[in-house]
Amino acid sequence: MNRRNFLLASAGTLSAMDLFSAIDKNFALQLEKQLNKLENMSLNSSAENEDFWGWIRESYTTSPNLINLNNAGVCPQPKIVQDAHLRNYQLCNEGPSYYMWRILDQGREALRAKLADLAGVLPEEIAINRNSTEGLNSIIFGLNLKEGDEVVLSKFDYPNMKNAWLQREKRDKIKLVWIDIPQPTEDDATIVKLYENAITSRTKIVHITHLINWTGNIVPSKAIADMAHKKGCEVIVDGAQSFAHFDFKIEDTGADYFATSLHKWLCAPFGSGLMYIKKEKIKNVWALLSSSEPDSGDIKKFESLGTRSFAAEMAIGTAIDFHNIIGGKRKEARLRYLKDSWATRAAKLPKAILSTSLKPQYSCGIANIGFEGWQAQQIEGRLFDKHKIHTVSIIHEKVNGIRITPNVYTNQQEIETLVKGLSEISKMDGPPAK
Ligand SMILES: Cc1ncc(COP(=O)(O)O)c(C=O)c1O
Structure with missing residues (x-):
């Protein structure tokens, strides 16, 4: 060839x-x-x-x-x-x-069709961009909202999106209504109720993070979206952690607007992302960056991003x-299996605090564990120093633990090393004095 x-x-x-x-x-x-x-x-x-x-x-x-x-x-x-x-x-x-x-x-339209197929939507509803932040900020800043309009969002949403909404609150005098979802919450009805209670006659948007990055808990996006739609609201879904991680189509989230990073679970080149807007809603969203027709119904108005890496973009197809x-289903099963393999054992260790549900519908490959008496950074440091295990500390709202995420290339031996590292920590009186 x-x-x-x-x-x-x-x-x-x-x-x-x-x-x-x-x-x-x-x-x-x-x-x-x-x-x-x-x-x-x-x-x-x-x-x-x-x-x-x-x-x-x-x-x-x-x-x-x-x-x-x-x-x-x-x-x-x-x-x-x-x-x-x-x-x-x-x-x-x-x-x-x-x-x-x-x-x-010239490969762009074929790639758009391939992405649309993976996401279960029309190619005309997909913009190819650089990441979730760009996609969700385009939506947040592009929506026509006026003073007094309300947006419901969660304290467990991602900082870049919370900051975008905070900027709109400051600049446009919209009102943000924050909800708190105890981690984990293993009941759809309870979570839906939390969002529902925050909605008023002035609510225009409900912002949902499909899989919470801090803890790995999956949010019942479709049930929340169905409730929100009945009340006349539109729904934005942050799919940064869910897309190509567990198997679903965008339709299953109930999203009117959705964005994800393809350099996360799809394993595409760094700096690649996807934004979806339901076809009939595209014209209602202003292009964030320059476009000759910023209020058109053509999704490509969101692709005037200037010079960027076409080399990376065109390798998305291979990913x-x-x-x-x-x-997708096999990958989901493996990721859940790896998480279960360490988390079910670690959850039983003395002083362990697991902030993630182990029920299959509420988590997949990501989980967060802490230990009484330990700061997250101390656990992260100990695992790295003793076992060269790289994780990340999460201190957010009431969560104080490390987030552990295997991938399809993680093997059982690595999981056993992790369990050994965690069980050593659980047997210690506390973090070593510096
Ligand atoms: C839930 C969630 N949303 C958005 C983002 C932002 O992703 P990116 O930095 O690729 O824009 C992240 C990154 O970790 C995330 O976890």
Whole structure:
């Protein structure tokens, strides 16, 4: 295949297997063999199949010096995605304005269609951008809201979005109504009620974080959205942590507006994102950055982002292929299995405080654990110093623990090291004196 055709294909015009074969023949052959072994296997059995997941691990470039359990921060890309990105990047450097704007950019519509398929929406409802912050800020700043209009949001929403709303409150005199969701809350009706109680006749928007990044708890977005729609509100869903993590379509969230980062669970190149707006609502949202028709009904008005990395953008297609070949449901089952594997044991340790539900509908791969008498940073420091386990401290509202997030390349041995590290902490009288 010549290079130009290869680049167009990588955005979505060839089957995943053909494309992988064009990038790396041996990889494609091995992949086919591995997938054949999983045929007819139940989701639960395939989640535990260390042979398959060991092979998936080999398709990443994991560090031998670190156990990376902070995938909720940002995920690495499989090698095949890195290769696609690098090939695009090197081509761009042979003649940037020609290869970026005339060649690579031709892959944009095929990529949009592929993303739309993954998200279960129309291509005309998808804008390709750089991250969740950009997508959600475009929506928050683009909506026509006036003084006195109310927005319901949660203290557990993400800071960049809370700050965007706070700026609108300051600038436009809208009113923010904050709710608190105890972590974990394992009852849809209770969570829906928390949002419902905050809605008044002036509420225009309900902002929902689908999977709470601080604790890993999943919020029943659809049930909240259905209630909010009945009361005449529109719904924004922050899908940064949920998209391509557990298996769902945007429709299942009830969102009118949705955004996610593709460099998180889809494992696409850093700085890639997706924004969705329901077709009939696009014209109501002003473009955040310059556009010749800022109030048009064309989603592309949100793509006037100036010069950016087309090389990264056009490698998103390879990440979608890799994700689809593993299979969304299979990936979800493996991530939940890994989380359960450590969290069910760790929850029973003396002094452990788990802020995450272990019920399947309320969490998947992410969980947060603390220990009485320990600050989160002390736990994070101890795990890193003794076991080179990289996690992140979370101190937020009533949560004081570390967030632990495996990924599809995490193996059982790493999980055992984590459990050992946590059980050592639980047996100590407290954090060591400095
Ligand atoms: C829930 C949530 N929303 C939004 C973001 C922002 O993502 P990005 O930095 O890719 O814009 C994050 C990042 O961790 C997140 O967890």
